[in-house]
Amino acid sequence: MTDIPLLSLAIWLPIAGGLLVLASGDGRNTAFSKLIALVTALFGFLVTIPLYTGFDASSASMQFVELMPWVRDYNINYHLGVDGISMPFVILNSFITVLVVMAGWTVIEYKPSQYFAAFLIMSGLLNGIFSALDGILFYVFFEASLIPLYLVIGVWGGKNRVYAAFKFFLYTLLGSLLMLVALLYLFHKSGSFAILDWHREPLAMTAQSLIFWAFFASFAVKVPMWPVHTWLPDAHVEAPTGGSAVLAAIGLKLGAYGFLRFSLPIVPDAAQHFAPVVIGLSLIAVIYIGLVALAQTDMKKLVAYSSISHMGFVTLGFFIFNPLGIEGALVQMISHGFVSAAMFLCIGVLYDRMHTRNIADYGGVVNTMPKFAALFLLFAMANAGLPATSGFVGEFMVAMGAIQFNFWTGFAAATTLVLGAAYTLWMYKRVVFGDVANSHVAELDDINSREMLILGVLAVCTLAMGIWPQPVTEIMHATVNQLLDHVAAGKL
């Protein structure tokens, strides 16, 4: 089992497939390139399954490790591995890729093969981010993954796609440059680019503080945290459905993952010292963004703001430093991968038919699309954190952890119960319920079998994880406990 380089396959298989799709071109044979895309995505997903089944949950160390020298002079290595924190995201990403390829199947008419190629390549690069154990390798994947998404928004996006694509690119690039400085400093200090070496590298408080903020600049933009979040609604609104789904499901997780892989273990003392700031910003995200979401008139913007609010729960969970908080936040990340992807796909279903995202243009969709309405309701309820859906698990655990940490923190976090339900279900009411609002709604066709399959699979995931999250949480325990011990011990 360990002989097969599973992680390399998870990274390079989609990339190679993507290049093949690209080469197949947009000539007569788009059906052929679509087929390659789907087969590649499926295989890309299949190779990640042994990561779960072969995972040793009792161990906190890196597994499925691959190590090869890359640039000997600077001690840069091709070093891959996953632990209980990163492994679920490799699988999630590969899984979402399959759905996104299916979602774009008939919808994308403009340069379809390039579209599918972009997603496959992005999928490989994202897997690279989650499995890289070398600082430079991580940075390369981290930056490279920007390009496909930038192109997806810029080429297949809406009216304001250029503004949105630039805003997205510059916002995130600006943050990453500071991270690069931090990475170079760490190399200078330790003589190694191995992330695990940096975990052990003793650092004084001043250095820790500077590194903390350098990382923070990069990761906070990616999450995104308030107040560096304004690129996300624009990016989502302009991105095509698949782009939004990947951005929400995986893109937003990169920043959060960075906090766990870099900030907490490399600069534990600074992380603890500045935790109140991060907690404060997270709570602002939950409450302020929740209220802002209420005011939105564009469905995609609303869900984008809802994503920011949910990610506020993730950063909150990380920085309260207890197992419930961190594991809850990780569960929330995975669940948000399903639910936000599903929400964006649902909006895509409507958009494909009506070519508008304005809530006011809808009303009474249930009359013409009952199957869709039922699935959409499930995801809306998951978004509002209803028990028995995955959306509940993470929110519940983080809220429990937050109350354990400090009552008022928990109090502020728990407002999401009301706010999340308010903005999600108010939107749902205006779009789905009521009498048929206009002649366009009257002519809607219910979801076809392809859409049913995609949303149905996500529905099963959402419910399964809500009813029995233990298989997901148990693989995290060892890694999270080790991380918490490490943070508690500190480096000073």
Added chain:
Amino acid sequence: MTSMQKLYLLVPLAPLFGAAIAGLFCRVIPRWVAHSVTILGVAVALVASWVIFKDVQAGNTFNGALYTWATSGNLKMEIGFQIDKLTVMMMMVVTSVSLMVHVYTIGYMAEDPGYNRFFSYISLFTFSMLMLVMSNNFVQLFFGWEAVGLVSYLLIGFWFKRPTAVYANLKAFLVNRVGDFGFLLGIGLIAAYAGTLNYAEVFAKREELVAMTVAGTGWPLLTAACIGLFIGAMGKSAQVPLHVWLPDSMEGPTPISALIHAATMVTAGIFMVTRMSPLFELSETALSFVLVIGATTALFMGFLGIIQNDIKRVVAYSTLSQLGYMTVALGVSAYSAAVFHLMTHAFFKALLFLGAGSVIMGMHHDQDMRNMGGLWKYMPLTWITSLIGSLALIGVPFLSGFYSKDSIIEAVHFSNIPGAGYAYFCVVAGVFITAFYSFRMYFRVFHGPENFGKAHDDHHAHGDDHHGDDDDHHDEHHGLAPGQKPHESPWVVWLPLVLLAVPSMFIGYYTIQPMLFGDWFAGIVTVLPQHDVLAKAGEHFHSAAGMAMHGFTALPFWLALGGVVLAWVMYILVPSLPGRIAPLFAPITKVLENKYFFDRFNEIVFAGGARLLGRGLWAAGDRTIIDGVLVNGSASAVGAVARLARGIQTGYIYRYAFAMVIGVCLLLVWRLGFK
């Protein structure tokens, strides 16, 4: 797994199976399949509950996990069952009322296109409610708690074309979420300080917990946790000020008003507090809070019942008031009396609601009592059963409502925790109010002149809904055509009425001794000796018959009689009286018609405030400051610097020369200035 444990599992899963079949295939299966499979599921649950009931009575209880839901740190969250006498009582109530409602629905929803979907929802509700009452831990409690809320949301908005229905279901969900906010904090405090979410383990630590305070606030832990939990109960059991959703929930079809918004879901809060009695007992502050809220609900919601003209809304306000009675009982530590009233109320209130539904069917979906009158002639079975329900509700001795309500009044009488005096006044005055509005409805519907079938313009039929409820679009309310007579409902409708009338009459008589004064709840309900008002009441209790005989001479009976007589005078003897005295009460009526202005306040302050705040933050925070000043501002700053730099590097020699000259001059001035 033993065979009994399999049976425990069967109880919730049988209705779930029915719900899944009827729901997933609602568009392909014929109607008879949908109702058969769901009725079968609930019937199986009822029979299994009965077997378990007998088993528990024989002394076999159970408390164990089904599976581990999740673990984190030291906290283990499980799904599991606690089967004891409180649980089996609730299981019996839930499954039996649910079965009645299922059967009734065959008739009531016969013409509705959403027939299969409706059966799926009510079975799903039954599953959720069973999971809630069978739980042995807080996670599953919350699980069931929110799941019943979801189904309630779906069912209130069942007729999703009506703007009022989808307004009401969103309102119900959000108001319940406000309650759940407190509920979650309560659960969180318990998890944080007890380190477990299992009931029995938490109760075992209650002596330690009582000494703790909540860090960062200084509040006594159990007071904070119990009040948090109770805020959840206030949402679910519709206590002031979180009661506002229940009257609006009448937008849903009548069978669910009976099942969810009268008999079972709304009593979840009462059940929960009873389950938590070991914790509530240790906080007198929390108990006082419970008591005052309950007493206020009991009396002031009753007043609102007096001015309603929509038959369902009268019953809805009556439900609010009765839930207040149960809450009062909790507040004085008479948990058994609360649950006892919960049980009797479930039967007679389900009966009253289903009776009202039968009337509505007979009236061709006209709900306005002003268009009724004299129906006893046309709907004899509905008439008799509704009379039984009304008599039980107002507490006529020997009927079930008498035993439970009188026990609560007695319990409050003996209590001396803060607020008990106020509560005693409220519950006693409430008896008169209850009798008055119940028989106001009864006389106007079943007796007096026949007002139906008269030519009335459409507006008249709905004119009354202006009482602050913005619902005058009951598009499916036709009313009887001129000359048309009401008719008795089919057997699937009247049979449940008859079957519910039986326990409405007798169940109190037969169960009061074991439930209140016997050892039925021993070991489940914990009451501190100084709070044990039921023990004091029990000293005067000799037999159910004796209590009823004594009831004829007691104050509540005469108050109830007074209410009935007043209603008779006003609506039968001198029907012109209400119109003549109305001007005297105009200011009070205005307050009542606006339901104490709760709805308007919430609509303006909370809903409006949140939307305004959201728009303000978006416009000022996101778009102006962050995007306008910081993001686009820095972009234009870069642009401006670039323009400046472009201006310098023009390539024209004279510009460079000019700049050099200026620079040299400045340098000279600077150097000379220092010398």
